[in-house]
Amino acid sequence: MRDSFQNHLLQLSAFNEIFSAMTNVQNMKRVLYILIDMGMNLLSGTFACVLYKDVQEECKLSILSRGMKNDFLAYYGRDLGKRYFAAENVNMTKGVFHQLDNGSLVYEMPITFRSQVFGVLSIGVRNEEEVTPYIPFLSSMGIVGGISISLLEKEQAPQSDEKIIHVFTKLLEKQQPAKYELSQQAIDLVSGFGQHIGLTSQQIHTIKNAIVLSFYEEEIWQDSIVEKETQELMAQFYHTNEVEHVSLKVLFILLHHIGVKLDPRIKDDPLLHKFEEWESRNYMVEMVIPLEEQVAAGLEEEEIKKKLNLSNREMEVLAQVLNGLNNREIAQSLFISDHTVKNHMTNILQKLGVTDRAQAIAKVYQMGYSPK
Structure with missing residues (x-):
């Protein structure tokens, strides 16, 4: 009992140190390397790797490893990706033993938080019996890693309005x-x-x-x-x-x-x-100008003013717009301020049911009116 208690106390102390280290690290790769090193040391593993989602690119998977050759690492990384990040498997949150094609045994532990899988830690082990006592501890490590990565993602995510x-x-x-x-x-x-x-x-x-x-x-x-x-x-x-x-x-x-x-x-x-x-x-204007005979059959000034419910001053401003004058030129021509011209233009556009000068000019010409 004393030995068991001492072992639990040691694990608790180690877990506390790991938790403190991970949650204070400002770089995701350092968090992952802590997981790799702790996993290898805890299980006396021959190799270890972590497959993880890139923080900036959700669709991109990356892999870190210690003790695994590059040629096999790429193959194994693709296999991990299919099994843990395929749409139908995203809720896998428990560690499992897995036999590799070369006969090696690995313990695969998802790095999770709130049922979201951020990555997978894989540790090469000798047999299941040596790993079993440490599975609860490894699961806790995976959750701490998930919390740390989740916090880093929130800090690194660009804020936008x-x-x-x-x-x-x-x-x-x-x-x-x-x-x-x-x-x-x-x-x-x-x-x-x-x-x-x-x-x-x-x-x-x-x-x-x-x-x-x-x-x-x-x-x-x-x-x-x-x-x-x-x-x-x-x-x-x-x-x-x-x-x-x-x-x-x-x-x-x-x-x-x-x-x-x-x-x-x-x-x-x-x-x-x-x-x-x-x-x-x-300032640019695009308009459709009807043929002279079509214009001639159109409306007179009083008719267009009445039809559009324009005031006398608004009619004067509209006529100047049709003659191609900008706001400053209209203000000088009618001896009014630029601000007054802008107010008249806003009212004219609303009454015509259009959003800019080009549409206003086109609509007035289509109604058959042109300034004298």
Whole structure:
């Protein structure tokens, strides 16, 4: 009894040390090598290997070994993969003895946590009788290895706001379609202008996220966003008094462009003028223009205004759009501000049931109206 108690105490002490070591290791391969070394030493094994799933690529299996030749290792690794990672066998969580083609006996122990198999530890042994007393201990080691790998996977998994941003975008589309259209206009401009001024892909991605979030109150989304860059940009958006960072400037410029947030701090900023020049050069229109005889049979100005429920000023803006003028040129022509033009354009697009100028122009021409 004293010897048995001493043996259990020794195993418990060893298990405690192994558990402490594994859960503090920051590299998955080191966890696996601990399992290999402990298994070989515990069972006096002649060789040992671990087949495991790659953390970054779920469909990729890798193998580590001690004492096993490469040619046989590749063959055995494929065999392990078929038996433990095939779809119908993913729930195998108990250790088993297995006879290899060369006559060697191995004990195969799945590395698991919550019924998920992360890998398989295989140890070459002499006979089953020598292994049997250590099976509970080996099973515990497999579970500890699974816990360690699971923790490492969570730490290494990239955090992304893609899903929550998608949800907020869909909510905006369903509940506030007009604001959704404005947000999409701004998002469509981010990549082109961002590349034009040398922003990184990460900065462009962050600004796109911020455009969607800017249509909501801060308390609605602040506990849902995990990307550090987005958190920092939105904190500046809501709380800073100085607009110095280029990403924040671009965000304000785009919201200014669609008429959502007109911040006076960027009114004379050189980056705003650079954006306006870029937007003017890159503004493109695609339209279908009907033949003259088809146009002639169309609607007059008063008829089209009444049919579309346009105000006098909206009709004037629409006529200028049909003549090919951009927002700045329309503002100068009608002696109104750029912001007022943008508001009129938003109303016109809504009344026409279209999302951009090209569609608006095509639809008006199809109705048979052209400006004089």
